[in-house]
Amino acid sequence: DQQVKQNSPSLSVQEGRISILNCDYTNSMFDYFLWYKKYPAEGPTFLISISSIKDKNEDGRFTVFLNKSAKHLSLHIVPSQPGDSAVYFCAASARETSGSRLTFGEGTQLTVNP
Protein backbone atom coordinates (compact mmCIF):
# COMPACT_ATOMS: atom_id res chain seq x y z
CA ASP A 1 0.00 0.00 0.00
CA GLN A 2 1.88 3.03 -1.35
CA GLN A 3 0.73 5.92 0.82
CA VAL A 4 2.91 8.46 -1.00
CA LYS A 5 2.95 8.23 -4.78
CA GLN A 6 5.00 9.98 -7.41
CA ASN A 7 3.39 8.93 -10.65
CA SER A 8 6.05 10.28 -12.98
CA PRO A 9 9.25 8.20 -12.89
CA SER A 10 11.04 10.79 -15.01
CA LEU A 11 10.81 14.38 -16.20
CA SER A 12 12.92 16.23 -18.75
CA VAL A 13 13.01 20.04 -19.07
CA GLN A 14 15.10 22.68 -20.76
CA GLU A 15 17.48 24.85 -18.77
CA GLY A 16 15.80 28.05 -17.66
CA ARG A 17 12.27 26.63 -17.83
CA ILE A 18 10.08 25.55 -14.92
CA SER A 19 10.24 22.02 -13.51
CA ILE A 20 7.11 20.75 -11.78
CA LEU A 21 7.32 17.53 -9.80
CA ASN A 22 4.12 16.05 -8.41
CA CYS A 23 3.26 13.91 -5.42
CA ASP A 24 -0.02 12.44 -4.14
CA TYR A 25 -0.76 10.91 -0.77
CA THR A 26 -3.60 8.84 0.64
CA ASN A 27 -3.11 9.00 4.41
CA SER A 28 -5.17 11.89 5.80
CA MET A 29 -3.08 11.80 8.99
CA PHE A 30 -0.04 13.15 7.15
CA ASP A 31 0.58 16.70 8.34
CA TYR A 32 4.14 17.46 7.27
CA PHE A 33 5.68 17.07 3.84
CA LEU A 34 9.20 17.21 2.53
CA TRP A 35 11.22 16.95 -0.64
CA TYR A 36 14.64 15.28 -0.76
CA LYS A 37 17.08 15.35 -3.64
CA LYS A 38 19.45 12.52 -4.51
CA TYR A 39 22.47 12.58 -6.82
CA PRO A 40 24.03 9.32 -8.05
CA ALA A 41 26.42 7.74 -5.55
CA GLU A 42 25.23 10.08 -2.78
CA GLY A 43 22.59 9.86 -0.09
CA PRO A 44 19.41 11.96 -0.33
CA THR A 45 19.63 15.51 1.03
CA PHE A 46 16.82 17.59 2.47
CA LEU A 47 15.53 20.25 0.08
CA ILE A 48 12.35 21.93 1.33
CA SER A 49 9.37 21.18 3.55
CA ILE A 50 5.84 22.37 4.26
CA SER A 51 3.45 22.00 7.16
CA SER A 52 -0.19 21.16 6.54
CA ILE A 53 -1.23 24.51 8.01
CA LYS A 54 0.31 26.22 4.97
CA ASP A 55 -0.36 25.93 1.27
CA LYS A 56 2.93 27.30 -0.01
CA ASN A 57 6.55 27.48 1.06
CA GLU A 58 9.29 29.14 -0.93
CA ASP A 59 13.08 28.90 -0.72
CA GLY A 60 14.96 30.59 -3.52
CA ARG A 61 14.26 28.80 -6.78
CA PHE A 62 12.26 26.09 -5.02
CA THR A 63 8.58 26.36 -4.08
CA VAL A 64 6.39 23.64 -2.64
CA PHE A 65 2.60 23.86 -2.97
CA LEU A 66 0.18 21.81 -0.89
CA ASN A 67 -3.45 21.13 -1.77
CA LYS A 68 -4.87 19.29 1.24
CA SER A 69 -8.31 18.73 -0.22
CA ALA A 70 -6.77 16.96 -3.20
CA LYS A 71 -4.05 15.31 -1.09
CA HIS A 72 -1.53 16.62 -3.58
CA LEU A 73 1.72 18.51 -3.38
CA SER A 74 4.08 19.77 -6.01
CA LEU A 75 7.63 21.08 -6.19
CA HIS A 76 8.35 23.93 -8.59
CA ILE A 77 11.90 24.75 -9.63
CA VAL A 78 12.30 28.07 -11.44
CA PRO A 79 14.50 28.52 -13.35
CA SER A 80 15.75 24.99 -13.77
CA GLN A 81 19.49 24.45 -14.00
CA PRO A 82 21.52 21.45 -15.21
CA GLY A 83 22.78 20.98 -11.64
CA ASP A 84 19.20 20.27 -10.58
CA SER A 85 19.33 16.97 -12.48
CA ALA A 86 18.76 14.38 -9.77
CA VAL A 87 16.15 12.03 -8.31
CA TYR A 88 13.58 13.88 -6.21
CA PHE A 89 11.74 12.07 -3.42
CA CYS A 90 8.55 13.30 -1.83
CA ALA A 91 8.09 12.30 1.83
CA ALA A 92 5.42 12.73 4.49
CA SER A 93 5.01 12.32 8.22
CA ALA A 94 2.05 12.11 10.60
CA ARG A 95 3.47 14.09 13.50
CA GLU A 96 0.49 13.72 15.78
CA THR A 97 0.48 9.95 15.61
CA SER A 98 3.92 8.82 14.46
CA GLY A 99 6.24 11.67 15.28
CA SER A 100 8.87 12.34 12.64
CA ARG A 101 8.80 8.90 10.98
CA LEU A 102 8.83 9.44 7.20
CA THR A 103 7.06 7.68 4.36
CA PHE A 104 8.72 8.22 0.98
CA GLY A 105 7.44 8.16 -2.57
CA GLU A 106 9.03 6.26 -5.43
CA GLY A 107 11.07 9.19 -6.71
CA THR A 108 11.14 11.20 -9.96
CA GLN A 109 14.29 11.46 -12.06
CA LEU A 110 14.61 15.08 -13.23
CA THR A 111 16.87 15.82 -16.18
CA VAL A 112 17.57 19.46 -17.04
CA ASN A 113 19.02 19.81 -20.52
CA PRO A 114 21.43 22.67 -21.30
Next chain:
Amino acid sequence: DVKVTQSSRYLVKRTGEKVFLECVQDMDHENMFWYRQDPGLGLRLIYFSYDVKMKEKGDIPEGYSVSREKKERFSLILESASTNQTSMYLCASSFQTRTNEKLFFGSGTQLSVL
Protein backbone atom coordinates in the same frame (compact mmCIF):
# COMPACT_ATOMS: atom_id res chain seq x y z
CA ASP B 1 29.05 19.26 8.44
CA VAL B 2 27.15 16.22 9.55
CA LYS B 3 28.78 13.05 8.39
CA VAL B 4 27.06 9.70 8.15
CA THR B 5 29.50 7.03 7.08
CA GLN B 6 28.57 3.62 5.76
CA SER B 7 31.40 1.13 5.93
CA SER B 8 31.11 -0.29 2.40
CA ARG B 9 30.08 1.26 -0.91
CA TYR B 10 29.64 -2.11 -2.65
CA LEU B 11 29.19 -5.56 -1.15
CA VAL B 12 28.72 -8.96 -2.79
CA LYS B 13 27.53 -11.87 -0.66
CA ARG B 14 26.26 -15.40 -1.17
CA THR B 15 22.80 -16.66 -0.31
CA GLY B 16 22.65 -17.79 3.30
CA GLU B 17 25.56 -15.68 4.50
CA LYS B 18 25.23 -13.46 7.54
CA VAL B 19 25.79 -9.86 6.48
CA PHE B 20 26.64 -6.84 8.60
CA LEU B 21 26.14 -3.29 7.34
CA GLU B 22 27.72 -0.66 9.54
CA CYS B 23 26.81 3.00 9.92
CA VAL B 24 28.51 5.68 12.00
CA GLN B 25 27.43 9.30 12.51
CA ASP B 26 29.54 12.05 14.04
CA MET B 27 26.90 14.59 15.13
CA ASP B 28 25.68 13.06 18.36
CA HIS B 29 22.27 12.38 16.83
CA GLU B 30 19.82 10.38 18.88
CA ASN B 31 17.83 8.98 15.95
CA MET B 32 19.21 6.53 13.44
CA PHE B 33 17.46 4.77 10.56
CA TRP B 34 18.01 2.06 7.98
CA TYR B 35 16.23 2.29 4.62
CA ARG B 36 16.44 0.30 1.44
CA GLN B 37 15.98 1.89 -1.97
CA ASP B 38 14.60 -0.13 -4.87
CA PRO B 39 13.58 1.08 -8.35
CA GLY B 40 9.90 1.90 -8.47
CA LEU B 41 9.50 1.51 -4.71
CA GLY B 42 11.40 4.51 -3.34
CA LEU B 43 12.88 4.41 0.16
CA ARG B 44 11.37 1.94 2.60
CA LEU B 45 12.09 1.98 6.32
CA ILE B 46 13.54 -1.24 7.71
CA TYR B 47 14.37 -0.38 11.32
CA PHE B 48 15.03 2.71 13.39
CA SER B 49 16.37 3.61 16.80
CA TYR B 50 15.65 6.59 19.04
CA ASP B 51 18.34 5.80 21.60
CA VAL B 52 21.13 3.40 22.50
CA LYS B 53 19.91 -0.20 22.83
CA MET B 54 16.48 0.82 21.55
CA LYS B 55 15.06 -0.37 18.25
CA GLU B 56 11.75 -0.15 16.46
CA LYS B 57 10.48 -2.04 13.45
CA GLY B 58 9.89 -0.06 10.32
CA ASP B 59 7.70 -1.01 7.38
CA ILE B 60 9.74 -4.00 6.10
CA PRO B 61 11.69 -5.55 9.02
CA GLU B 62 11.37 -9.19 7.95
CA GLY B 63 14.74 -10.84 7.40
CA TYR B 64 16.65 -8.06 9.17
CA SER B 65 17.78 -7.19 12.66
CA VAL B 66 19.70 -4.21 14.08
CA SER B 67 22.10 -3.38 16.85
CA ARG B 68 22.75 -0.07 18.58
CA GLU B 69 25.30 -0.55 21.34
CA LYS B 70 26.74 2.96 21.03
CA LYS B 71 25.02 6.22 20.19
CA GLU B 72 27.06 6.87 17.06
CA ARG B 73 26.80 3.39 15.53
CA PHE B 74 23.82 1.57 14.06
CA SER B 75 24.29 -1.83 12.45
CA LEU B 76 21.94 -3.64 10.10
CA ILE B 77 22.18 -7.44 10.12
CA LEU B 78 20.92 -9.83 7.48
CA GLU B 79 20.79 -13.11 9.40
CA SER B 80 20.68 -15.27 6.26
CA ALA B 81 20.99 -13.24 3.08
CA SER B 82 18.59 -13.94 0.24
CA THR B 83 18.53 -12.74 -3.36
CA ASN B 84 15.50 -10.52 -2.70
CA GLN B 85 17.65 -8.52 -0.29
CA THR B 86 19.79 -7.29 -3.17
CA SER B 87 19.30 -3.53 -2.87
CA MET B 88 20.78 -0.13 -2.05
CA TYR B 89 20.86 0.31 1.72
CA LEU B 90 20.83 3.82 3.16
CA CYS B 91 21.56 4.79 6.74
CA ALA B 92 20.33 8.11 8.15
CA SER B 93 20.42 10.03 11.40
CA SER B 94 18.68 13.03 12.96
CA PHE B 95 18.31 14.94 16.20
CA GLN B 96 15.59 13.62 18.43
CA THR B 97 12.70 16.00 18.46
CA ARG B 98 9.11 15.04 17.79
CA THR B 99 9.00 17.38 14.83
CA ASN B 100 12.33 16.79 13.14
CA GLU B 101 12.11 15.11 9.77
CA LYS B 102 15.42 16.47 8.50
CA LEU B 103 17.43 13.31 7.99
CA PHE B 104 21.10 13.16 7.14
CA PHE B 105 21.90 10.21 4.91
CA GLY B 106 25.01 8.22 4.22
CA SER B 107 26.11 7.52 0.65
CA GLY B 108 24.62 4.05 0.66
CA THR B 109 25.78 0.45 0.36
CA GLN B 110 24.87 -1.44 -2.80
CA LEU B 111 24.44 -5.03 -1.69
CA SER B 112 24.28 -7.87 -4.20
CA VAL B 113 23.27 -11.31 -2.95
CA LEU B 114 24.14 -14.08 -5.39
